[in-house]
Amino acid sequence: MSATLQASDTLPGERAGLSRALALAFVAGGAVVMLAPFWFMFVFATHSRTEIMSLPPPVFFGAELLDNVRVLTERLPFWRNLGWSLYVALASTALTLLFCSMGGYAFACFDFRFKKPLFLLVLGTMLLPGFMNMIPAFMIMDQLGWIDQPRALYIPGAAGAFGIFLMRQFIVGAVPRELIEAARMDGCGEFSIYLRIVLPLVKPALGTLGLVTFIASWNNFIGALIVLRSPEMFTLPLALRTLQSPVDTEWGALMAGAAIATLPLLVLFALSSRQLISGLTAGAVK
Amino acid sequence: MPRLRLPALSPRWAPYVFVSPFLVLFAVFGVFPLLFSLVLAFHTWEPASGLESMTFVGLENFAFAIEDEWFWKSLGNTGWLALASGLPQHLVAIPLAVFIHRSIRRWRDVVLGAWFLPYITSTVAIAIMFSAMFSTDFGLINQALQALAQLPLIGGWFPADPVDWLGRPENIKPAIALIVFWRFVGFNVVLYLAALQSIPKDLYEAATLDGASPVRQFWHITLPNLRPMIVFATTLTVIGGLQLFEEPFILTGGRGGSDQAAMTTAMYLYRMAFEFNDFGAGSAMSWMLFGIVALLTWLTNRALDPRRRQGGGS
Numbered sequence: 001m002s003a004t005l006q007a008s009d010t011l012p013g014e015r016a017g018l019s020r021a022l023a024l025a026f027v028a029g030g031a032v033v034m035l036a037p038f039w040f041m042f043v044f045a046t047h048s049r050t051e052i053m054s055l056p057p058p059v060f061f062g063a064e065l066l067d068n069v070r071v072l073t074e075r076l077p078f079w080r081n082l083g084w085s086l087y088v089a090l091a092s093t094a095l096t097l098l099f100c101s102m103g104g105y106a107f108a109c110f111d112f113r114f115k116k117p118l119f120l121l122v123l124g125t126m127l128l129p130g131f132m133n134m135i136p137a138f139m140i141m142d143q144l145g146w147i148d149q150p151r152a153l154y155i156p157g158a159a160g161a162f163g164i165f166l167m168r169q170f171i172v173g174a175v176p177r178e179l180i181e182a183a184r185m186d187g188c189g190e191f192s193i194y195l196r197i198v199l200p201l202v203k204p205a206l207g208t209l210g211l212v213t214f215i216a217s218w219n220n221f222i223g224a225l226i227v228l229r230s231p232e233m234f235t236l237p238l239a240l241r242t243l244q245s246p247v248d249t250e251w252g253a254l255m256a257g258a259a260i261a262t263l264p265l266l267v268l269f270a271l272s273s274r275q276l277i278s279g280l281t282a283g284a285v286k
Numbered sequence: 287m288p289r290l291r292l293p294a295l296s297p298r299w300a301p302y303v304f305v306s307p308f309l310v311l312f313a314v315f316g317v318f319p320l321l322f323s324l325v326l327a328f329h330t331w332e333p334a335s336g337l338e339s340m341t342f343v344g345l346e347n348f349a350f351a352i353e354d355e356w357f358w359k360s361l362g363n364t365g366w367l368a369l370a371s372g373l374p375q376h377l378v379a380i381p382l383a384v385f386i387h388r389s390i391r392r393w394r395d396v397v398l399g400a401w402f403l404p405y406i407t408s409t410v411a412i413a414i415m416f417s418a419m420f421s422t423d424f425g426l427i428n429q430a431l432q433a434l435a436q437l438p439l440i441g442g443w444f445p446a447d448p449v450d451w452l453g454r455p456e457n458i459k460p461a462i463a464l465i466v467f468w469r470f471v472g473f474n475v476v477l478y479l480a481a482l483q484s485i486p487k488d489l490y491e492a493a494t495l496d497g498a499s500p501v502r503q504f505w506h507i508t509l510p511n512l513r514p515m516i517v518f519a520t521t522l523t524v525i526g527g528l529q530l531f532e533e534p535f536i537l538t539g540g541r542g543g544s545d546q547a548a549m550t551t552a553m554y555l556y557r558m559a560f561e562f563n564d565f566g567a568g569s570a571m572s573w574m575l576f577g578i579v580a581l582l583t584w585l586t587n588r589a590l591d592p593r594r595r596q597g598g599g600s
Binding site: 028044125129157251 | 294295296297300301302303304305307308309310311312314315316318319320322323326382385386388389390395396397398399400401402403404405406407408409410411412414415416417418419423424426429468472473476477480500525528529531532536539552555556559560565568569572573575576579
């Protein structure tokens with residue numbers, strides 16, 4: 001038996017060596033192609049417009065980064081835009097973690113009337129395409145007087161279906177119901193149970209959800225496009241777009257801005273790529 | 287020691303308190319706007335002149351959309367872009383995931399990270415980056431093509447003159463499709479890789495014992511077992527592709543490019559409302575697009591669903 005196994009293993013084994021080399025070349029070459037645009041974005045961010053437009057274009061870092069940032073701050077209220085992006089992303093992350101962990105906890109550990117239909121509702125909202133919300137979102141913000149207000153960007157999505165679903169799935173596995181019952185027996189209040197028992201147990205899921213929320217908010221373009229009107233309230237993606245013009249675009253400054261908008265994501269990704277990838281595909285893989 | 291005193295809450299009411307943020311936000315920012323947009327689809331309205339100016343017009347907004355040449359054009363553009371960016375994603379992602387699954391162990395996280403990175407990058411940064419790369423005069427893509435055109439034998443396949451990627455209607459669609467492909471292919475690789483990891487190893491061992499070649503194993507074990515994920519991932523691509531907005535919007539300065547060649551339906555309904563101030567027609571179009579998304583999602587599932595194929599296959 002083992003002899004047959006070895007015999008039949010050698011031939012595909014040799015072929016596997018070749019196909020392995022091909023696969024490696026394909027996968028690694030592809031990875032380089034995937035990363036090339038990032039490389040050139042960071043390289044161009046350190047060159048002047050004339051250098052970028054020269055032939056052949058620069059392939060390594062130059063010395064014009066500070067100059068590009070200066071142009072950026074002249075053309076835009078750049079630091080304010082950056083500050084708003086950060087503020088909205090942090091506020092959005094904090095609120096989302098609070099609301100989604102609360103909702104997820106309720107769906108995971110309680111039995112209550114309308115629990116099933118409500119959970120179906122949560123799942124149903126995940127299926128609703130984003131464009132459906134464009135016009136109504138503007139109108140409701142207009143009615144509330146939230147046009148040009150950062151809160152219009154971080155409040156509406158704070159109890160999102162994805163977050164509640166993610167938290168619920170995690171809490172079901174991570175928080176034993178006996179533990180909650182025991183705490184209740186000991187006279188622990190419901191809020192304390194949530195704060196002192198549930199939250200510490202679900203830290204990994206909070207980390208994942210926090211990362212995903214921060215990135216989504218940092219990149220949010222359509223939401224900002226619809227509710228923000230004045231340039232000094234713009235978040236970074238919206239502000240950068242105004243630099244693009246059909247004639248004499250400041251390429252160096254634009255690339256520096258794009259690079260600054262990308263840098264935090266690269267850092268987060270480098271620190272937590274595994275957690276991030278599993279978080280972003282969580283709905284799909286589970 | 288001062289301690290935070292929380293109000294007492296009975297276990298009976300606690301779950302309602304815990305889901306209340308979802309309920310409130312969902313009612314205010316989910317249900318209400320959606321119903322309002324449905325109502326609006328049957329009205330004309332100028333937001334500047336207040337709610338009183340709303341007038342019921344029946345199906346007029348829908349009729350307007352159906353007779354609107356640009357609406358149809360935008361649907362055609364959306365379909366073209368969804369197909370040209372979507373299909374290659376899966377044709378590349380499936381073999382790539384198989385390669386990674388079979389041959390890459392130690393560097394897997396790094397390689398996967400490189401392919402996945404575009405997915406988490408801001409679309410605006412991506413669009414800015416690519417508008418430089420696609421530039422006619424100094425863009426790297428044209429320079430690479432021109433360098434390839436100098437080569438003997440295969441040089442003739444490549445354009446010797448600079449291509450106006452973003453300015454000409456026939457070029458801008460492939461350019462945008464390439465960007466969308468680049469952005470989402472890694473996401474699909476991750477999905478397929480997760481599915482591959484759940485295929486039992488002994489299936490392959492048995493097939494190897496029977497002398498089945500890797501290619502046969504791919505067709506008879508890998509693909510059938512991947513099918514549920516193919517259905518799911520394709521559905522996501524269809525839904526996402528039909529909503530395409532940010533890439534074409536930013537690359538064309540929100541105008542759709544010359545001859546409206548890159549104006550997707552999501553972009554067009556945005557312009558209908560926010561540029562032409564016709565919120566009624568915009569809402570009608572969003573419901574029509576929603577109907578199309580739902581229909582195509584259903585058709586995709588029907589075409590790829592394993593239960594419907596079982597009788598005929600392998």
